[in-house]
Amino acid sequence: MKRFSWFNATALTLGFAFLYLPMVILMIYSFNESKLVTVWAGFSTKWYGELIQNEAFLNAAWVTIKVAVFSSTIATILGTMAAYVLVRANRFKGRTLFSGMIYAPLVMPEVITGLSLLLLFIGIGLDRGVLTIVLAHTTFAMCYVSVVVSSRLVSFDRSLEEAALDLGCSPWQAFRLVTLPIIAPAVISGWLLAFTLSLDDLVIASFTAGPSATTLPIKIFSAVRLGVSPEINALSTIMIAIVTIGVIGASLISKQASLKQQRDEQAAARG
Amino acid sequence: MAQETLFEPWNDPNESPLIQFKNVTKKFGDFTAIDDLTQDIYAKEFFALLGPSGCGKTTMMRMLGGFETPTSGTIQIAGQDMNNVPPNKRAVNMMFQSYALFPHLSIYENIAFGLRRTDMAKGAIDARVNEMLKLTRLEKFAQRKPHQISGGQRQRVALARSLAKAPKLLLLDEPLGALDKKLRQDTQFELMDIQEKTGTTFVIVTHDQEEAMTVASRVAVMDEGRIIQVATPDVIYEAPNTTYVADFIGDVNLIKGTVELRVSSAPVNDPEPGAVAENIVDETPSPQPNKLGEWIHDKLLSPIIGERIEPIKRLPPPSTAELAASQEKMQTAQDGGLLLNWSDKNPTIIVSNGDETKDGATLTFAIRPEKLNISKTKPDAPNALQGKVIDIAYLGNVSTYYVELIGGQMIKAQMANARRLARRDITWEDDVWVSFTDTAGVLLER
């Protein structure tokens, strides 16, 4: 049987072209000699060199990375805890309401999330800066983490924890020694997801960032308003690379490792 | 060798039980999994829980392990109320029905897991784990992960892991189901050995009645969250208290009828000794023991002089001296007891061990297939019923005959195949007599 008909090949090419052509063009033009974005004048990496000299961009990049690391780490801890409680505590009242509420920020327009956070920060008199962005990103990344982790926990054999308790673990030891190592792939991919989400967030960051701290997406956005420079192309290419690595890494880890773990666990559970 | 004293703490008023269920009820929502259960289990017992799937065996274990709390009632272990004691604070280990091995740890680490939670020295842990590996014959697999070994090996890991801490009370939820017969028997003896050495109390769930009979000091037969009967294996088998227990443990024939007082001098029903007279050779059978004799033998003498040979196992094919002998031994019925009226077309059944106060009641007569004898000619037995062979199942060491009695009642009779192709003269569609002694069965109320 012919698996790859011409029709399939065309459809696939068109689809991917639609998705990735703009990015490919952007990446190609980041290596453009000319200052004019739309005119190709030969290959050069000079914009990357210039980018490194650009203090404002570097500062923004540093802020972005700091925010991403902190917010994704906090979000992972909180999100895992939330997932654990929501999956495990099967008897407390209003559990369905809570688990529904944890998903709500996923579908909430970012503008609204950003605005409400802004109002909150103003209300409690918190100066906008790195801290507020971290808090804001933690808030929305946490939901993603808890979705990823809870989908793993649902298939987690509870009797493993009971066995750990039975053998003398305290509940915390049982979690640390048994549950966490087994769900680790899901937790790591949750972290990577939160990290990339924080890295490329513009809307919420622009509500919660202050003059003292600007993230890269904000910087790019405001720079683009003054005209697209090849420097921006270079920067965007770097970001695309980081995000791509993050996303591929996350999906690879979660797919393979959790598949394997699940197989092990089932094998261990079966007779 | 002198016989050791009988292990029967449940009959000793001075013993205090290790585990006490006191009016324990466990509900899951509206569903009652354990229904007002009260039961004592004594230290060093090997207590077997037997019952159909879903009757609450695992739930009972989980309450002992601390994974479920009773909806009402209390559970005490060594006199201490356990309702608020978490699993990690109980000197109880459980082997899970699903094994619950830690998939991310090697077999070695799985077994060492519980020991590492104590302040045991590294060297001692290593020694103990190796001992457990050896016991369960898993030395070769110590470094493998659970998914890299077979189902039976996993079961042994789970067993080794629960044994490693040498707990006071060990809960085994179907510990040997996945093992082949040989390994299962070995492990059963191993368990009994461990129990003898360590004095650990075992509560074991099993679906295998033979296993329960082999290992248990007492067997509890459960149904729908209640314990129907608790007794030693032989009592459960020989004197079940309900038809449910009789039916659950082994094969049984049940005949329902009304009973009447038996006049002691009542003639043995319609004897016709002449019918078989020509077959009788003048060899007198050895006398059969009475109930007391059997009891003394089973309890005291059997380790020394070996198993008593059941009369049924000696039943030879017809037209031999032995047939005559077997009929001879059944000739006379004891006095007293009850008569069971169960069919217009059949004689009443003499049950001389029946409780005379039950006169007039509707009861069910239960008799094990191996207590029945079948023959082509009318035997001279206290009870003899006529029927036709419908089916014969040859099972190697025994054959089961399905006989339809006059009036339609089906009855199963089991005969030991003492010699090769014995009794082949009885085949399908043959008219036969099914006979049994006056004390072979019991009358049950429900």
Ligand SMILES: Nc1ncnc2c1ncn2[C@@H]1O[C@H](COP(=O)(O)OP(=O)(O)OP(=O)(O)O)[C@@H](O)[C@H]1O
């Ligand atoms: N967590 C639970 N929620 C609701 N019902 C439950 C729960 N656990 C057990 N049950 C019910 O309680 C009853 C007893 O269950 P249990 O596991 O004790 O059965 P079991 O005797 O161990 O059966 P098996 O021999 O199949 O293992 C079953 O009908 C089961 O469906």
Ligand SMILES: [Mg+2]
């Ligand atoms: Mg069970």
